[in-house]
Amino acid sequence: MTSEEKERLRIKADVFKAMGNPVRLGIIEFLDAGEQCVCDIVDHVGTDTSNVSKHLAVLRRQGIVADRREGLKIFYRLTMPCAVDFVRCVEGVIFNRLDEQRAVMSGCGSGLCGR
Amino acid sequence: MTSEEKERLRIKADVFKAMGNPVRLGIIEFLDAGEQCVCDIVDHVGTDTSNVSKHLAVLRRQGIVADRREGLKIFYRLTMPCAVDFVRCVEGVIFNRLDEQRAVMSGCGSGLCGR
DNA sequence: GTAGTATTTGACCTAATGGTCAAATAGTCT
DNA sequence: AGACTATTTGACCATTAGGTCAAATACTAC
Numbered sequence: 001m002t003s004e005e006k007e008r009l010r011i012k013a014d015v016f017k018a019m020g021n022p023v024r025l026g027i028i029e030f031l032d033a034g035e036q037c038v039c040d041i042v043d044h045v046g047t048d049t050s051n052v053s054k055h056l057a058v059l060r061r062q063g064i065v066a067d068r069r070e071g072l073k074i075f076y077r078l079t080m081p082c083a084v085d086f087v088r089c090v091e092g093v094i095f096n097r098l099d100e101q102r103a104v105m106s107g108c109g110s111g112l113c114g115r
Numbered sequence: 116m117t118s119e120e121k122e123r124l125r126i127k128a129d130v131f132k133a134m135g136n137p138v139r140l141g142i143i144e145f146l147d148a149g150e151q152c153v154c155d156i157v158d159h160v161g162t163d164t165s166n167v168s169k170h171l172a173v174l175r176r177q178g179i180v181a182d183r184r185e186g187l188k189i190f191y192r193l194t195m196p197c198a199v200d201f202v203r204c205v206e207g208v209i210f211n212r213l214d215e216q217r218a219v220m221s222g223c224g225s226g227l228c229g230r
Numbered sequence: 231g232t233a234g235t236a237t238t239t240g241a242c243c244t245a246a247t248g249g250t251c252a253a254a255t256a257g258t259c260t
Numbered sequence: 261a262g263a264c265t266a267t268t269t270g271a272c273c274a275t276t277a278g279g280t281c282a283a284a285t286a287c288t289a290c
Contacts, residue, residue: 001141001161009137009144015205017135021248022124025131026116029124038267046116051249053268063212072257072266082204089197090130097178136278153237166279168238173277187236187287 018062019083023047024055027076031065032084037073133177134198138162139170142191146180147199152188 019025026045030036036044042052056076059065066079078084134140141160145151151159157167171191174180181194193199 020132020135
């Protein structure tokens with residue numbers, strides 16, 4: 001693998017890394033309903049403003065959201081249409097995973113199950 | 116947001132987190148070509164075996180890959196079909212991002228561009 | 231059994247991440 | 261101008277993640 005390929009992987013991985021945090025994922029899902037100001041995002045995710053602001057900066061840096069000022073408020077919106085599709089797909093995968101685990105568990109009477 | 120919703124976000128975020136590393140993303144892309152043994156993955160990504168093994172464990176824990184032993188070798192395969200679609204989409208987003216940056220740069224003669 | 235190969239795991243260290251608080255910035259209103 | 265509101269940024273700390281090496285495990289072949 002060339003160093004150029006590695007650099008490309010690093011850039012792509014940064015997008016996933018930005019989505020790989022519960023607060024940021026919550027913001028992404030919330031913004032799927034439409035544009036929201038920081039104050040409303042803060043109310044929704046339930047942590048303090050400076051924390052939300054930093055998470056928004058991470059998402060912005062990766063081109064996942066964009067912002068727009070209107071008076072004192074700053075509104076954020078999703079700019080990566082497929083982001084929410086990803087989340088849906090991941091939900092499906094997790095559902096299957098839990099299903100399989102349940103199948104393993106129910107097929108085991110000895111109590112010695114699991115990897 | 117309830118603590119149950121937060122827990123769900125944490126679980127989903129862990130899947131993205133698993134994809135948010137250049138080595139692991141490289142493995143995912145490599146496995147898109149088909150099942151591969153650890154030794155071939157090691158050759159492809161170019162780090163040492165124990166490192167690859169740990170990254171594979173992360174992917175396995177999130178249900179992104181699954182393994183199968185055949186003699187001495189252990190073969191890994193993708194179990195999350197949409198994973199590679201995600202990567203494609205992210206590539207598109209990054210491409211657009213670079214395009215926008217280029218547009219900003221070319222529209223700026225003063226050298227005072229950028230956020 | 232021993233020797234050899236493929237892979238995983240544990241111990242350890244360094245670097246990156248995320249949270250919190252205070253201070254700074256950017257705008258509005260009087 | 262000053263007071264106020266919304267948001268960002270910087271400094272700091274605690275936790276987590278990633279890399280490396282050696283040791284352990286799991287299998288094959290002799």
